[in-house]
Amino acid sequence: MKKLIPLLILLQLTICSFAFASGTIKGTVTDKKTGEPLVGATVSIHSKTSGYKISTGVGLDGSFVFKNVPAGSYEIDARYVAFDKEDKNIEVQDGVTTTVNLALKTKDNNLNEVTVTGHGDRTSDKAAQSAERRSPQILNAVSARTIEASPDITIANVTQRVSGVSVDRSANGEAQYAIIRGMDARYQYTLVNGVKIPSPDNKNRYVPLDIFPADIVDRLEVSKSLTANMEGDAIGGAINLVLKDAPDEFTVRGNLATGLAANFFNKGFTGFDRSASLQTSPRADGRNATGADFATNPFHYSENKVPLATIAGLSIGGRTADKKFGALLALSYQNTYRLTNSTFFSTEVNPSNNQPLVTDIEKRTYNIQQQRTGILTKFDYKFNNANKITLDLDYINLAQNNYRFSSDTSLELGRAGIGTGRVSQTYRSDRTIQTIKNGNLHGDHRLTDAFSINWTAVYSKATANEPDRAELNLNTGRNVQSDGSIVQAPYTFDGLKAQSRTFSKNSDEDKTGFLNFIYKPTLFNTNFELSAGGMYRDKTRHSSFDEYDLRPGASNTAQTFTGNVDNNTFDLFNTQGTPTNALNYDFTEKVGAGYAQVKFTAGKLLTIAGLRYEHTSQSWLTQADASVEGKTGSIKYYDLLPSVNFKYQFNDKQDIRLSYYSAISRPNFYELVPHTAGDPDALYDEQGNPNLKRITAENFDLRYELFPKALDQLLVGVFYKSIHNPIEYAIEKNATSYVLRPENFGNATNYGFELDFTKYFRSFGIRANYTYTNSKITTDKEEDYRNDQGFVTHRTVQQTRSLQGQSKNIGNLSLLYRSVKNGLNTQLSFVYTGARLNTVSPYLDNDIWQKGFTTLDLSADKRLYGNLYLYIKATNLLNTPYELEIRRPYPTDAVNVELQKAGENTSVRKDLYRQYYILGLRYKL
Helix, strand or coil: CHHHHHHHHHHHHHHHHHCCEEEEEEEEEECCCCEEEEECCCCEEEECCCCCEEEEECCCEEEEEEEECCCEEEEEECCCCCCCCEEEEEEECCCCCEEECECCCCCCCCCCCCCCCCCCCCCCCHHHHHHHHCCCEEEEEEEHHHHHHHHCEEEEHHCCCCEEEEECCCCCCCCCEEEEECCCCHEEEECCEEECCCCCCCCCCCHHHHHHHHHEEEEEEEECCCCCCCCCCCCCEEEEECCCCCCCCEEEEEEEEEEEHHHHHCCCCCCCCCCCCCCCCCCHHCCCCCCHHCCCHCCEEEEEECCCCCCEEEEEEEECCCCCCEEEEEEEEEEEEEEEEEEEEEEEEECCCCCEEEEEEEEEEEEEEEEEEEEEEEEEEEEEEEEEEEEEEEEEEEEHHHHHHEEEEEECCCCCCCEEEEEEEEEEEEEEEEEEEEEEEEEEEEEECEEEEEEEEEEEEEEEEEEEEEEEEEEEEEEEECCEEECCCCCEEEECEEEEEEEEEEEEEEEEEEEEEECCCCECCCCEEEEEEEEEEEEEEEEEEEEEEEEECCCCCCCECCCCCHHHHEECCCCCCCCCCCCCCCEEEEEEEEEEEEEEEEEEEEEEEEEEEEEEEEEECCCCCCCCCEEEEEEEEEEEEEEEEEEEECCCEEEEEEEEEEEEECCCCCHHCCCCEECCCCCCEEEEECCCCCCCEEEEEEEEEECCCCCCEEEEEEEEEEECEEECCCHHHHHHHHEEEECCCEEEEEEEEEEEEEECCCCCCEEEEEEEEEEEEEEEEEEEECCCCEEEEEEEEEEEEECCCCECCEEEEEEEEEEECEEEEEEEEEEEEEEEEEEHHHCCCCEEEEEEEEEEEEEEEEECCCEEEEEEEEECCCCCCCEEEEEECCCCCCCCCCCCCCCCCCEEEECCCCCEEEEEEEECC
């Protein structure tokens, strides 16, 4: 036995020595042309002598690793769709880590007699990063692949993931407008393939980004500085949608999904009947209206117990064998249902102590159906290496059906305790259709090695039609009886406006031409790029508005409503509509621009300097009465807008940028015409101001950029803006009521800091950004106070505050996980948006603020077979509300109502949306 023990030990040591005679293989797989990590590639190793074989997939950083590989000779190869296989022979030694980097080349199908330069995959993360690095201006980009893997289905929601960008939301809780670096949406413009498009919004120049489905873009770009060849009305920045392009290889992508809002798990969706509604107002048809024109169908409601969404997309594209002709057709359709519960408080200012005084509480329920359609066609033809022509034809449509029920209880009239008071109720049925049609013909021509031209002819038209918004207005109350019981009073019709039927329609048509010349000489042993060009845009905006009021029938003015409006009779009060409303207007705007720019590199320093000239000529004619100030108007002005951009490249992985540019922002058309109209969802009526001036600003940026490896990056920057004549909406007294009116408010500054960080660790990834913004503006405020003698005294004081829409702190954090082995990808996304000023009050310390909020979203996809994936998206997991407040304590002796707590900030509004879930399939050929 004693002799066996040494033998056993020797045998064990021998086995262990063989067991540990192994090494490690690691490396990366990249695109040989672009250097992009090929996430999803498969790497295999096999031994021709032992038969040992194993495969793995690359991680989020493009890396792979094989551990405990027996020592010996191996062949290693990498494979990826549309790429040629790459293989190498390697030796694995005991205890040694062998590094192998594999660069794959795209399959080349070009004909020998024709040389055509292809383009890389514009949908990739590497392409987005390359766009940031190559951009002459300061830029953030989001790739189609990142968008596809995110929880978002609209472009508006995607923008909130970008450094320095927050969003304004619509009544359904979805993002609608982007706010760049605390600058309200008015300070930016939207581009499609680099060209500005008009807005279908009836009030604003800027485009509601929720009209765009997210799956129509190859890349989303947010420019935070301008160069001279860019239009100059973007103080905050510009958002460019790089739409899908024809791929080099024939490609088919499909997507089909369904979704459901959590609100509908135990509640149905309320819809209404539009079958008998007019599509245009009677006055627009050239006739007087009659009561028979206004059917009661919009007040007939039905309930869909399971309002499932439909989300679908298809894109087909490719190029001919010689790569000269490319074509793409992309279709996207989304039909979603949302429900929102809202609580509003109307407030005034108590003159005795300047405290907010809550006058009534209103409950609203929104049932919103959105049907979003996108159709893209793109064709390009390369005559040769020097000449190419491209045609884009795009159609975007957003149709929205909105049922709203509101119940407004007075806290002053008829109030005898909780649950009592005078009540007004409104049923509203509304359909709105927004459309953008865009045609873009573009040519690139290289005349000599040093001289080239490009041109663009664009026709775009945006429309919004809201035919027959129907409202039914009722009065009731809950009264205390002599025995102390509370009795519901009958529902009666509002005597002046039992029904209102509103028709509004607007169109914004652009005809635009661009011509650019580029000359690239060599001077003083330095390569220069001299460019000059011009732009002319003829914009025509038309708006029509009619409102018809119906009152209880003269034969029975004291009718009660029992739930079926068909049992009641109404008389039409105004048969001609509202022909003198100032929202019946025609507005023309002609903008001519020219620029000159120089670009050169001296050593490691790239310099781009230029000067832009823009001339603006505006005129409008409204149908308002002749006595109304601003019935007609015209404005002409010109601007010289210099810009300079420096980029110093330390090496191929890091650089620093310095930028200056001058920019403007023109008032919205709706703001200039002298109207007084009510947004049906706003707390106050809105009033135009024909005396508004354009806004001007000087902008400075400094950013350090580091791209250490693969898709990792670190962007750190600071910015400063000096703004003259900023426009903000303020609450103003108008006779016996209050209105929202745009005003120029002196001068303002806006400065801040940005950090954008991306890091991948094999199967895990982190994307994070943080922005600090601080803006300041000083304006006059009114203060009513009780003096020592007990009299209420009025005085005007100055107060320094932030700009509307500016959050001091904005942060994003996305945690990524990718398992190549299981074909599973997940993303958990946090967004924090700090408190921001919503509405400016004329009274000291009575501004309305939006509370800071945090949202949490989740997305995941799992490979089922081949190129077929199952995916899920879940948004607003924290059920984050939209909340407005006045930062003054709710009085301890005030009426006791929900959401108001004595001594805490006075609540103004709270909207609840709950979660939204999507389940779908995605396929790529």
